[in-house]
Amino acid sequence: MKKSDSRRLTIKDLAKELNLSSSTISRVLSNNPRISEATKKLVNDKVKELGFSLDPIASSFRSKKTKSIGVVAPRIDVDFHSKVISGIEDYASELGYQITIFQSKDSYIKEKEILKLLETSLAAGIIICPSLETQKVDHLKKVIKSNIPLVLYDRPIENLDTNIVCINDYQASYDATKHLINTGCKRIAHISGNLNVNIFNKRFEGYKAALVDNDLEFEDALLYQTHNLSYQEGLVAAEKLSKLKNPIDGIVCANDYTASAAVQLFKKLNISIPENISIIGFSNYPISTIIEPNISTIDDNAYYMGNIAAKILIQQIEDKFQKKIDHQEILVKTDLIIRDSTKKVKK
Amino acid sequence: MKKSDSRRLTIKDLAKELNLSSSTISRVLSNNPRISEATKKLVNDKVKELGFSLDPIASSFRSKKTKSIGVVAPRIDVDFHSKVISGIEDYASELGYQITIFQSKDSYIKEKEILKLLETSLAAGIIICPSLETQKVDHLKKVIKSNIPLVLYDRPIENLDTNIVCINDYQASYDATKHLINTGCKRIAHISGNLNVNIFNKRFEGYKAALVDNDLEFEDALLYQTHNLSYQEGLVAAEKLSKLKNPIDGIVCANDYTASAAVQLFKKLNISIPENISIIGFSNYPISTIIEPNISTIDDNAYYMGNIAAKILIQQIEDKFQKKIDHQEILVKTDLIIRDSTKKVKK
DNA sequence: TTTTATTGTGCAAACATTTGCACAATAAAA
DNA sequence: TTTTATTGTGCAAATGTTTGCACAATAAAA
Missing domain, CATH: 3.40.50.2300 (Response regulator)
Structure with a gap:
């Protein structure tokens, strides 16, 4: 006999429905080992029945974690970058991360603004191809210092303690x-x-x-x-x-x-x-x-490069408080494609 | 003589600093007309001095609004789509919106999943190019019904009450x-x-x-x-x-x-x-x-198409509770580009 | 001077979730 | 049987912002 307001379902509604506390629901949803299999099933069934899902904003707000990866490319309508981003998206979405994109237009100023915005909150991690203008790297160092996982792609920068993926x-x-x-x-x-x-x-x-x-x-x-x-x-x-x-x-x-x-x-x-x-x-x-x-x-292999970048970024994100991974330069292999403009190798 | 913990600055810190209440700070930041010019200046100066910025998550949490636009394209590494997305990003970022991208891979199932995710919370609005497989449109209607602004691009769908931008x-x-x-x-x-x-x-x-x-x-x-x-x-x-x-x-x-x-x-x-x-x-x-x-x-004019899509979406977002805009099909003009493969028009 | 309107600010609640701590119930060890 | 460990659940606080309401101070009207 509830008021049938169309407000979204919360964890509390579920709790009431099942005579459990919100904590328990929350713990089921995060698969906390302290919860018995019996109640897990109970809750999960109800979740499916009602099509319930957590409010990601509230969740992020409380846990101070997001599922959003910031990707900054010089521009996204360049074949290479769009392929890399596609590779990032495919890999990351599989693991429940979302991709938020930004274009630096190869401008150092814009790149700085974008990174500031990303630091401000929303990013669980950042994948960036530095702008051509970028000489100073204080803004990147700041990201690293503030403990946001960072991966560079395509354009290496010397003396920066972070992961980088590029081709050889x-x-x-x-x-x-x-x-x-x-x-x-x-x-x-x-x-x-x-x-x-x-x-x-x-x-x-x-x-x-x-x-x-x-x-x-x-x-x-x-x-x-x-x-x-x-x-x-x-x-x-x-x-x-x-x-x-x-x-x-x-x-x-x-x-x-x-x-x-x-x-x-x-x-x-x-x-x-x-x-x-x-x-x-x-x-x-x-x-x-x-x-x-x-x-x-x-x-x-631009697509694959995106895959790898996403992979090592997410590794960093999820291991953040565990072992500090040492940073590495990952070289994505390239393929020689032989067509008609070069002679065939004589055997 | 504060504890110099490196927790982010909040509105309360500012308030204490200036002997004001958090409400006032908040209102200054949203440019509320009830605040006097004097205090506005006071606060704004301090904001600049300390490099303060609101926590967007907390803000979204409380206001139930986000600044994030979901864009779903069949794939983003296709020249046309990457240009459209570039156009969207340029326009939207100018107005403080972020672009979160998804690839449907032209799969109806995937498209449905993506939209469900977007409905779940994070999207202030959605721009989508429907997958080729998409015949049923219940998932799109659901988005519309749940009052999330929606704009289609490139591929029109008959009998759907929403804005669409495409070429003629x-x-x-x-x-x-x-x-x-x-x-x-x-x-x-x-x-x-x-x-x-x-x-x-x-x-x-x-x-x-x-x-x-x-x-x-x-x-x-x-x-x-x-x-x-x-x-x-x-x-x-x-x-x-x-x-x-x-x-x-x-x-x-x-x-x-x-x-x-x-x-x-x-x-x-x-x-x-x-x-x-x-x-x-x-x-x-x-x-x-x-x-x-x-x-x-x-x-x-794919880039321009993205511009327009972003423009009318944001219009909808910001007018949401005001006049209901009637939905329209916007035809982006195309340009005839004459090169050498066609004869010149004789004058 | 009293009443009424206006202006500027503060109080406190609300938002949905997560998590440290407590604690009851049961199981294992003594 | 008593003590100790383990397991499963609930309580309540905390997160940073926004906003309805209240209220004091000032200005305008009577």
């Missing part, structure tokens, strides 16, 4: 270059991104190391550094490289846009791919399967 | 077709998506209407229906269309992948574009600027 750019680029060498290329160029950026520098280093390890000579003329690896820049780079007096027979590109450009430019010059020149890209963008010939590339 | 697929496709006609095409084919899907049907209808409005004849042979508009299917479609006894001089494609395929196939057949055949795509994928010749297309 050096190795991936080395592998790509090695692949060209294995197929018989003798003079291989590199179209790079901005060499002041950590990951592009490593890609360059990997390329160079593969050359010297295989007794091929590197010379400055083989390197074309672009500003932002755009398709347009790729065209310019390829054109320049095509005019070398000592002609090249392979190009390792730091992404698939420049690789696409190179492919199209050499086609226009009637230099056939891969017979006369092999071209390999990086990142496995959709375009690499559409350009003719399809472009060999390195898959960076 | 009919009109956009009409415009694309009209563009070909304006440049002199007389026999125009259409590569369509699955015609059982609302938006692809509308694109087809728009195409057909443009033909008849301009005294061009439509015949079944001009329509090639694909299953999922993949690049591969595009190749098959283009090949079939290239063999028509009565040759075509234009193709309207329902996306840019099939358009890319068509361009590449006709190039291979040495049928020059746009001289002998004009090809136009849909959605303005990155690839459309890379394929040679660059592909004319329809830009769907």
Whole structure:
């Protein structure tokens, strides 16, 4: 004969219904071992019957814990980041966490604001790809100090005591270059991104190391550094490289846009791919399967990277008061994808 | 001489500091008109000095309101959706709302679970692109009934009393077709998506209407229906269309992948574009600027669509107890982007 | 001057849950 | 049997904010 107000069901209603105390209900719901199996069943059945669920806000309020993970990316409409976030969401939602997203737009100021907001309360943990502008890291240190688990992805920052998950750019680029060498290329160029950026520098280093390890000579003329690896820049780079007096027979590109450009430019010059020149890209963008010939590339497993980032973050969250995990740099493996723009390895 | 525990600052601490009551602090923070300008300044200064901020959880707990918007997309690593979400985030974060994302993976079951979770508490409002599987809409109706503002995007659902923002697929496709006609095409084919899907049907209808409005004849042979508009299917479609006894001089494609395929196939057949055949795509994928010749297309303004969705949702949230807004279908305008794959309009 | 309206502030309750502590009941050990 | 340990449950406090109501002080109206 209750007032049939449509207020949400609380733990107290359940308690009254079952002649138990709210504490008991609460403990059943958190699976407290002190509760007997009999009452657990009793309560759980009622919970199902009434479709009851805890008020997460009240719960967070009292326990000072949330189930929300803050993810801050430079922007989410970039293929790579959207894949990482997808990987994070899939893993985290499985464990009952929610993902709240923020875009720093690669602005240091904005990144600071976002982190302040996240510290303020709502985050059980934070996964972040630092903005390109970010040089100072006080805001990140503050997060760490305030004991909020933090995981970086994609862009490493030196001297920061936290977990980071990224790919092994050096190795991936080395592998790509090695692949060209294995197929018989003798003079291989590199179209790079901005060499002041950590990951592009490593890609360059990997390329160079593969050359010297295989007794091929590197010379400055083989390197074309672009500003932002755009398709347009790729065209310019390829054109320049095509005019070398000592002609090249392979190009390792730091992404698939420049690789696409190179492919199209050499086609226009009637230099056939891969017979006369092999071209390999990086990142496995959709375009690499559409350009003719399809472009060999390195898959960076962005989705998987998100998975891992979520995994180690949640580990930290849940172990927070137990053993302090030592922080580590996790290198996600990359895959060499061989398509038509590089010659096949002769067996 | 306080205990220097590192517990977060509360409204009470501020109150003590200033010899005021917590109520006053609270009212200053919510800009209550009953508070004098003098005390407002006093409090606000202190707030800045100490870097104080309300505990959003406690606040939500008491007020039963949150600042969190749930966004559920089929998947977030699809170009279109990631752009929409980016648009939502930009607009909403400006107004102090956070975005929590969920992926339905186009599964009806998962979608239902997600909505139940969102109803359970945390959402001030919900923006959703319904899964392809979704036929029954009880779960959506439940959200509406429970008075949580709801906005659909991209995929309309009939007979659902809520706001929806999408593009005018009919009109956009009409415009694309009209563009070909304006440049002199007389026999125009259409590569369509699955015609059982609302938006692809509308694109087809728009195409057909443009033909008849301009005294061009439509015949079944001009329509090639694909299953999922993949690049591969595009190749098959283009090949079939290239063999028509009565040759075509234009193709309207329902996306840019099939358009890319068509361009590449006709190039291979040495049928020059746009001289002998004009090809136009849909959605303005990155690839459309890379394929040679660059592909004319329809830009769907996904980012802007997210903006609008966020805008009308937040309107609803904040007007919740005031005037009941009537629900509307908002059609985001699309842009015809003319590139090299279609002839220029002769002036 | 008295009455009435207005302005600015404080009191205290309420929100739904979690958790330390207490305690009764039962089981195990002495 | 008495003592001690174990098991299962309840009591009540605490969490930080918001808000209806009360009330004092001042201003305006009578």
